[in-house]
Amino acid sequence: MRITCPLCGTRDRREFYYYGDAVYADRPAGGAAPAAWDDYLHLRDNPAGETRDLWYHEAGCSAWIEVTRNTVTHAILSTRLVAERGGTDGAAPKPRTKGKSA
Amino acid sequence: MRYSGFRVFAEGLGGNKGWKPAWRDPDPKPEYDIVIIGGGGHGLSTAYYLAKNHGLTNIAVLEKGYLGGGNVGRNTTIVRANYFLPGNQEFYSHSLKLWEGLEGELNYNVMHSQRGLINLFHSDGQRDAFARRGNAMINQGDDAELLDREGVRRHLPYLDYEQTRFPIYGGLLHRRGGSARHDAVAWGYARGADRRGVDLIQNCEVTGIDIENGRVTGVQTTRGAIRAKKVGIIVAGRSGQVAAMAGMRLPVESHILQAFVTEGLKPVIDHVVSFGMGHFYISQSDKGGLVFGGDLDFYASYAARGNLPMVEHVMEAGMTLMPMIGKAKVLRSWGGIMDMTPDGSPIIDKTHVDGLFIDCGWNYGGFKAVPASGWCMAHLMATGEPHEVARHFRLDRFVTGHLMDEEGTGSQHNLH
Numbered sequence: 135m136r137i138t139c140p141l142c143g144t145r146d147r148r149e150f151y152y153y154g155d156a157v158y159a160d161r162p163a164g165g166a167a168p169a170a171w172d173d174y175l176h177l178r179d180n181p182a183g184e185t186r187d188l189w190y191h192e193a194g195c196s197a198w199i200e201v202t203r204n205t206v207t208h209a210i211l212s213t214r215l216v217a218e219r220g221g222t223d224g225a226a227p228k229p230r231t232k233g234k235s236a
Numbered sequence: 237m238r239y240s241g242f243r244v245f246a247e248g249l250g251g252n253k254g255w256k257p258a259w260r261d262p263d264p265k266p267e268y269d270i271v272i273i274g275g276g277g278h279g280l281s282t283a284y285y286l287a288k289n290h291g292l293t294n295i296a297v298l299e300k301g302y303l304g305g306g307n308v309g310r311n312t313t314i315v316r317a318n319y320f321l322p323g324n325q326e327f328y329s330h331s332l333k334l335w336e337g338l339e340g341e342l343n344y345n346v347m348h349s350q351r352g353l354i355n356l357f358h359s360d361g362q363r364d365a366f367a368r369r370g371n372a373m374i375n376q377g378d379d380a381e382l383l384d385r386e387g388v389r390r391h392l393p394y395l396d397y398e399q400t401r402f403p404i405y406g407g408l409l410h411r412r413g414g415s416a417r418h419d420a421v422a423w424g425y426a427r428g429a430d431r432r433g434v435d436l437i438q439n440c441e442v443t444g445i446d447i448e449n450g451r452v453t454g455v456q457t458t459r460g461a462i463r464a465k466k467v468g469i470i471v472a473g474r475s476g477q478v479a480a481m482a483g484m485r486l487p488v489e490s491h492i493l494q495a496f497v498t499e500g501l502k503p504v505i506d507h508v509v510s511f512g513m514g515h516f517y518i519s520q521s522d523k524g525g526l527v528f529g530g531d532l533d534f535y536a537s538y539a540a541r542g543n544l545p546m547v548e549h550v551m552e553a554g555m556t557l558m559p560m561i562g563k564a565k566v567l568r569s570w571g572g573i574m575d576m577t578p579d580g581s582p583i584i585d586k587t588h589v590d591g592l593f594i595d596c597g598w599n600y601g602g603f604k605a606v607p608a609s610g611w612c613m614a615h616l617m618a619t620g621e622p623h624e625v626a627r628h629f630r631l632d633r634f635v636t637g638h639l640m641d642e643e644g645t646g647s648q649h650n651l652h
């Protein structure tokens with residue numbers, strides 16, 4: 135499996151650390167209800183098909199990347215920087231940019 | 237037909253013409269008291285104990301493929317009771333006791349072999365952790381012995397004791413641990429359930445769960461609608477999809493775990509050996525193949541096949557620990573879909589729908605749990621109350637904070 139880093143290009147899967155579903159980029163506010171934290175930490179759509187998840191280019195440029203891929207075929211469909219995705223965790227949400235195709 | 241040594245002998249004399257199919261192949265009836273979704277180890281054992289312990293026999297087990305064709309037919313077959321946390325301890329202890337009587341219970345040779353499990357440790361800190369775990373196991377009533385380096389050498393003379401990266405300090409020996417024949421467990425429970433009147437229906441995929449006024453009324457399948465008063469979802473890696481049919485979102489992420497088998501060799505590895513620091517464990521099947529595996533591939537997947545980096549990692553770990561296996565040729569490998577939970581422990585519970593129950597989240601430890609999971613799920617479905625030894629396996633524990641993080645690795649699904 136090879137993943138396209140938006141900064142470095144297509145690289146071996148071993149350079150990347152898998153963190154989990156892209157929901158991890160949408161951290162609830164500090165005082166959010168327990169159900170919101172349950173959604174964020176535990177509950178998953180867990181699709182058999184297209185999914186989006188977060189990978190860290192650990193042995194490369196250290197970028198956090200949102201990868202859209204297929205969990206049945208392992209095809210990488212598109213990737214983009216989490217910083218460009220926006221979200222509640224870290225940078226303020228920005229308009230979603232079109233993913234770079236792999 | 238009861239199996240026995242005499243029967244084998246008599247059939248041998250008669251040209252083996254008297255054997256009958258081990259179970260029927262019925263068409264689904266329009267209605268059952270209980271429908272079990274999933275004809276794997278856990279589903280079949282649940283059906284068996286519903287019939288055996290609770291006298292309920294108007295039951296169908298619906299399997300989308302063939303019986304035991306999923307993870308129960310493809311795993312590394314380790315049976316053990318070496319858990320630490322209250323809640324896990326009593327459950328796996330109960331399961332091991334059921335294993336010890338399983339062949340007589342089922343009149344089926346599941347080849348349960350208590351050859352001993354040795355978990356190696358490689359530092360003072362790990363030794364302390366294993367000593368503590370061993371004490372917990374003994375307090376639970378199970379067995380554990382802490383071996384020093386020479387103690388391990390007496391059992392496993394073939395390990396590399398000269399390596400410096402992970403020097404072998406000792407190991408925790410669990411003599412009652414071992415392995416079993418995976419298929420036979422599924423087949424034994426299937427035959428036992430069938431003989432008590434349970435309908436085992438293969439090639440029957442559930443496509444919908446019918447719910448009226450908050451109560452389950454049946455399922456839609458590729459072989460027609462089936463009404464049911466109670467439904468159990470016991471589908472391991474596919475839990476997310478089936479639960480979604482009832483509007484549920486589970487604390488489960490499905491991952492790939494690979495395992496490998498070599499060509500058949502003469503007996504060389506007598507125990508089950510686990511090398512946690514290298515993410516490697518191994519045993520030798522009765523057929524002679526070395527059966528070994530490692531960690532998850534670490535990314536969510538339903539592909540039922542892994543990628544090469546983990547293959548390489550597992551082989552490297554094996555060579556680090558026991559260089560003698562280097563010339564054995566790998567015969568085959570496979571990837572199973574594991575239902576990983578955020579604390580590494582399973583779920584046996586009711587759902588928000590009356591009459592709908594779920595048994596899932598076995599991570600990669602489901603095989604040894606097959607007897608007790610069925611025992612406890614049957615108890616829950618028959619009585620409406622959780623079984624004493626499975627009372628901690630609640631679906632809502634992630635909200636209430638009663639997590640059971642055996643490995644203490646946090647809420648990331650793939651780290652357990």
